[in-house]
Amino acid sequence: MNRCYKILRTVALTPSIGPSSIKIVGAQYFARAAIAAGEFNSTRDYASPFDADGHGSHTASTAAGNHGIPVMANNFNYGYASGMAPGAQISVYKALYPFRGYMSDVVAAVDQAVEDGVDVLSLSIGPASVPSGPSAFLNVLELELLFATKAGVLVVQAAGNGGPSSSSILSFSPWITSVAASITDRRYNNSIRFGDGQSLIGTGLAPPTIGGVFFQVAAAADVCQRNITAGLVESCQDADPFIRSLVRGKLIICTYTFDFESEAATIATVADTISKIGAAGFILTMDPDIGYEQIKGATVTLQVPRVILNNMESSSALWEYYNSNTMRSRSGIDIGFRATTRILDGREATYTWSAPVVASYSSRGPDVNNALLETADVLKPTIMAPGSSIWAAWSSNSEGDQYIKEQNFALLSGTSMATPHIAGIAALIKQKHPDWSPAAITSAMMTTANFSATPGVPILAQQKNKLSPTTPFDFGAGSVNPSKAIDPGLIFDTYFKHYVQFLCIVPDVDDMSMRRAVGVGCPSKKTDWCSDLNTASVTVSNLVGSRKVTRRVTNVGELDEKYIVLVREPFGVNITVRPQVFKISVNASRHVTLFLVATQTANSYTFGEMVFEGNNNHVVRVPIAVYVSSTLGF
Known part of the structure; x- marks a missing residue:
């Protein structure tokens, strides 16, 4: 009954899609472990599939919500939304709760989903931490998801929100499609x-001040009781210190302090304070010691007029205007407020039409360590999808987030939000190609993903205070391109026996441990390297001298096709591919071999790619990641 960290509190699935007026075809809850541990409270946690949190509703509707639904929040229409696969049906399996949850309940939910015959399993959950060594791949949840894959279920899982730190991946097994998150172009x-x-530009999903008139502005510290420490009132978390006669009808300047970063303070509480004291709205400025532009809660919809000046330049300009227009006594006490302003409407979206950028919070690779303390020969994350500022359904009775209480829609960010985008796209591919395996569907999304913004312009990744060029450890194979994924040309297919072979190559995994964990022993003829697993990527975590890596491609196009194979080599590696040119018939398969020779050691991974260019306009792209440990032979 290991505790399971939640990125998302409920588990949502998309089963077979087809014409039907029924959207949710099943809903169950799993709490035996939580009940046995004494943490489940039926009056708080609902002994039913009801979503007491909201995140499950959000992700399920992103994957397969109906088409063209008006997004209404705080009595304002933010536009119209559709799920990625609006014709799909949803089956819900609730296994996590406000107190988090237990691994055995999650496993029971996955087991039931497989028995029910779902096609795609969307998991915006992950472990609290990833163990190193072979136990990572052989833990109970990873093996449960392996057997789900064996049953033909595509498992899509959130990569985690531990970015931009490297090796922060929470979804790590090669049979799982691990999803990174990008920001969107909607502002x-x-x-x-x-x-x-x-005028000053900021952010704030809130209505304007009423009447188009200007209101007096007052800093929180100037309209509070004098015996209160300034730092306690600047964040506007408590209505009691404010002097009602001084604040009524004014716009109050509050400050985004370190308390917001630690979640001891919230923007929702600021709005509540402003409502209680009878102010007209609030302006949130940045604390000079923070200077961090991604404010927590900035995208929450509120009914109180507000604007967030989320950079020091704008914040300083406001304070300069305020101080120059505030009359003070010799002791510094304000005796007249002459600064006036009004807040405009912040609920209308604008679009930059810019390329996706890897979100700073999105967990990064490389993958988990094996028993030799080398990272695994597995590319993680797998693929990237939009995860920031995503509108989707919300449970109106949810206790999960006070920002969104009693709302039917919410604007959220996280790899939890990116995951159902991929799950919905996978459902569309499954409808088009019902005989494809989970690995084939993942391969189709990977090899057709966008790896650049425009030709020659790379997609960038958010770091703490800057943008940097991406690597496959930021976004896997790239940003998903659904229209191309339907017709990838070639696929890299993988089945249960291949994953067994992979596990048998992991250091310190022997035949006995495999029989205990998987129920089958290791094959007498093993592959040489974990890097030989037939994925749509090539990762070599410890290149010593040279290595041969084999891939098997299958033509899933409608015509025979001739391919030319091109390689962009990682730094410090020479790569030869055989064959460089080949013709492949429809439904036929053939092997492609890469010969890697180390030419220069490096202190980090270096990256390249292998590209198959077909004469029927298919372009199949395979990322390559190599860590050169030594140029010497074996």
């Missing part, structure tokens, strides 16, 4: 206009 900008005509 909700807001602005304030000063009485002297100046």
